Amino acid sequence: MQTANVNRLTPYLFLAPAAIVMAVALLYPIGYMIYASFLNWNPSQRIGEAEFVGLQNYVNLLGDAAFRESFFVTIKFAAVVVTLEMFLGVGLALLLDRNIRGMSVLRTLFILPMMIAPIVVGLMWRYMYHPSVGIFNRTLKSLGFEPIPWLSDGSWAFASVVIADVWQWTPFIFILSLAALQSLPQSAMEASRIDGATGWQQIIYIKLPLMMPVLVVTLLLRLIDAFKVLEVILVLTNGGPGLSTEILSLRISRTASEFRELGEAAAMSNYLLILLIILTFAMFAYNKAVEARTARLRKAAEEDL
Amino acid sequence: MLSLKTILTGTAVSVAMAGPTFADGHGGPYAPYAGTTLVINVPAHPHYNAMMKVLPEFTKETGIEVEVDQLQYLKMRERQTLELTKDEGDYDMIAYVVFSKADYIYADQLENLAKYFMNPALADPNYDQSDLISGYVENIGVAGGQKGYLPGQLGSAYGVPFGSETSVLAYRKDVFEKHGIPVPENYEQLLDAACKIPEVESGMGGMASRAASGHQASHAFLLHLAPLGGRVFDDNWEPIINNEAGVAAANALKTIVDCGPEGSQTFGPAEAAAAFSQGQAAMFMDSIAFAAGFEDPSKSKVAGKVGYALHPEGVRRGSQTGGFGIAIPKNAQNKEAAFLLMQWLTSKKGDLLVAMQGGNPSRFSTYENAELNAKYPYSATFGEALKYADPDWRPIIPTWGKINADIGTTMSQVLTEGLDPQEALNGVAERARAIMDEAGYYTWQ
Numbered sequence: 001m002q003t004a005n006v007n008r009l010t011p012y013l014f015l016a017p018a019a020i021v022m023a024v025a026l027l028y029p030i031g032y033m034i035y036a037s038f039l040n041w042n043p044s045q046r047i048g049e050a051e052f053v054g055l056q057n058y059v060n061l062l063g064d065a066a067f068r069e070s071f072f073v074t075i076k077f078a079a080v081v082v083t084l085e086m087f088l089g090v091g092l093a094l095l096l097d098r099n100i101r102g103m104s105v106l107r108t109l110f111i112l113p114m115m116i117a118p119i120v121v122g123l124m125w126r127y128m129y130h131p132s133v134g135i136f137n138r139t140l141k142s143l144g145f146e147p148i149p150w151l152s153d154g155s156w157a158f159a160s161v162v163i164a165d166v167w168q169w170t171p172f173i174f175i176l177s178l179a180a181l182q183s184l185p186q187s188a189m190e191a192s193r194i195d196g197a198t199g200w201q202q203i204i205y206i207k208l209p210l211m212m213p214v215l216v217v218t219l220l221l222r223l224i225d226a227f228k229v230l231e232v233i234l235v236l237t238n239g240g241p242g243l244s245t246e247i248l249s250l251r252i253s254r255t256a257s258e259f260r261e262l263g264e265a266a267a268m269s270n271y272l273l274i275l276l277i278i279l280t281f282a283m284f285a286y287n288k289a290v291e292a293r294t295a296r297l298r299k300a301a302e303e304d305l
Numbered sequence: 306m307l308s309l310k311t312i313l314t315g316t317a318v319s320v321a322m323a324g325p326t327f328a329d330g331h332g333g334p335y336a337p338y339a340g341t342t343l344v345i346n347v348p349a350h351p352h353y354n355a356m357m358k359v360l361p362e363f364t365k366e367t368g369i370e371v372e373v374d375q376l377q378y379l380k381m382r383e384r385q386t387l388e389l390t391k392d393e394g395d396y397d398m399i400a401y402v403v404f405s406k407a408d409y410i411y412a413d414q415l416e417n418l419a420k421y422f423m424n425p426a427l428a429d430p431n432y433d434q435s436d437l438i439s440g441y442v443e444n445i446g447v448a449g450g451q452k453g454y455l456p457g458q459l460g461s462a463y464g465v466p467f468g469s470e471t472s473v474l475a476y477r478k479d480v481f482e483k484h485g486i487p488v489p490e491n492y493e494q495l496l497d498a499a500c501k502i503p504e505v506e507s508g509m510g511g512m513a514s515r516a517a518s519g520h521q522a523s524h525a526f527l528l529h530l531a532p533l534g535g536r537v538f539d540d541n542w543e544p545i546i547n548n549e550a551g552v553a554a555a556n557a558l559k560t561i562v563d564c565g566p567e568g569s570q571t572f573g574p575a576e577a578a579a580a581f582s583q584g585q586a587a588m589f590m591d592s593i594a595f596a597a598g599f600e601d602p603s604k605s606k607v608a609g610k611v612g613y614a615l616h617p618e619g620v621r622r623g624s625q626t627g628g629f630g631i632a633i634p635k636n637a638q639n640k641e642a643a644f645l646l647m648q649w650l651t652s653k654k655g656d657l658l659v660a661m662q663g664g665n666p667s668r669f670s671t672y673e674n675a676e677l678n679a680k681y682p683y684s685a686t687f688g689e690a691l692k693y694a695d696p697d698w699r700p701i702i703p704t705w706g707k708i709n710a711d712i713g714t715t716m717s718q719v720l721t722e723g724l725d726p727q728e729a730l731n732g733v734a735e736r737a738r739a740i741m742d743e744a745g746y747y748t749w750q
Binding site: 242257259 | 383386389390408409411519520522569570571585703706707709710711714715718720721722724
């Protein structure tokens, strides 16, 4: 009896250290943030001195046009960059999935942008976008075109930050897709080739479906990241002109430092967190559904045999 | 966060201190503190760069060593906000942006200076407070008077102006002469000149101005609001930013930016100053702190070609008051020694030493100094400009950060997205009122 109890407890005993670390390292900060979001807290105060205001911060935010705008800017930004990056990244991977001499060097070159510190990326692009001495406008002018107001016009500024982000993060999708491609079962490829599938047919019917689980996870990782991007935009436009590039994480940082409203900033972070959790669940639910469908199909196929 | 330059200069300072200091064996007021190391936090700013050159002199004289942490001024403010809430702070003295005055004093984080000036062992009898420029003292140092942030009978001092600034108009003498354009004395002439220059001088913008979304656009707008007769709030804290004067100021800013050099819409102060010093604009109206940079031939293509005039008059004269003050945090470790440094830096001698290195004087006597005027001929104009420095050109209240940011983003929309100024300012006024209401400014109405 005694031994049985101990035996049953053993797994929990082994789990305990990890659970404790997790509670301290993960749950405590999140709990702190959730608690802070109920406070009217100014950075010159300690947290104990802040006034408890319940859901006031959340309600205020819903009524705040600037917050709503920055929420939509964030969604627009994430949707645009992730779509572009997926197409480019997967496309590049399909192109480069072959034995070329010096492939490893090429691959390293391709992922360089990802390795550069975001602040540096921001500064670099900012100089390239510079209205009079930047490379883009100088080139345009020398070719006889009108210079483009890269960062000083709302729509162009949005396009500019999208371009910089796509430049930096396409390699991430590229490298994961390439890894997925290279681990595909050769037997399926060979079978399709014997059946006479063209290159395109192979991509659409064999490669992409088989890569799908990896692509979904990649997409999710990029989406989460895109919702939180800060440094590049901070350096490039600081959210301007107007609110055209003020994504949520930038607004959170401004709310905390410029507006000096730590409670409201925490509430904003929680909105972002909720959005990301919904996205993650949706993605996993989709994945589950797809898996269930393949399992069903396989079962049906096996029964047919 | 320390810039390389800071570290290098800091090291240079410490090295310079190590030498002759203790050999002197001097007594006097500084003796009890000899060997103390003060840690101070200052902005990366021309005035404080000048201060760095003077600090070794202080150490030589007093035996007190100084370590300097220099940050971009908005970053500096963020750092200080965190530092000041600690039980034991790392900084013995801080230079603060003028709009931090409200936050720090309201949160009771700065030492009231009375007890130091009352202490005979610390206060230098030759300090001569009355020589400090009164507009700056009122704006930067004093709190607790009228409206809480202005001077008044019950106000008292928490800081001393050091690196304080007002606005002047810097213009290209050669360009104005070549085209026979008069140096603007009022806003009409200013706006005319701003848009005439790009027509007659190809490739050159009229005036380089701050305009980037956020704090910079707000600053640029307020710069025109006071001389054009406007205010953000009336005496009962009701927003009046959207009255005629406000719209005139927004239109003035829009005209200036539209006729400005390429990329004006996203200029911060550094970019605007760079545009002027690289010859891309014929005028630059901002803080006097930039003048030394314009006259430095290694950095500026316009050295020797720049004239300086008073901030043009609108319906009244009202140039900005801004810049920095120095104060001792409540949680400082070496308050007395920090006071000695503060007193030394802002004394007649210290003020002149810093000014000779390109800093901005905080004393009337320094502006009158013949040696300084010989080295920097524009000093006389700057001294004159001070008479019109308006300590109330922007409110210094705890809610200002949020209102300021809102003015700035909205102005940026006016400048880049064609938002109607009246509509934009109505929105600002409405939101400002809500913020003020929430903060309790209408409790007594």
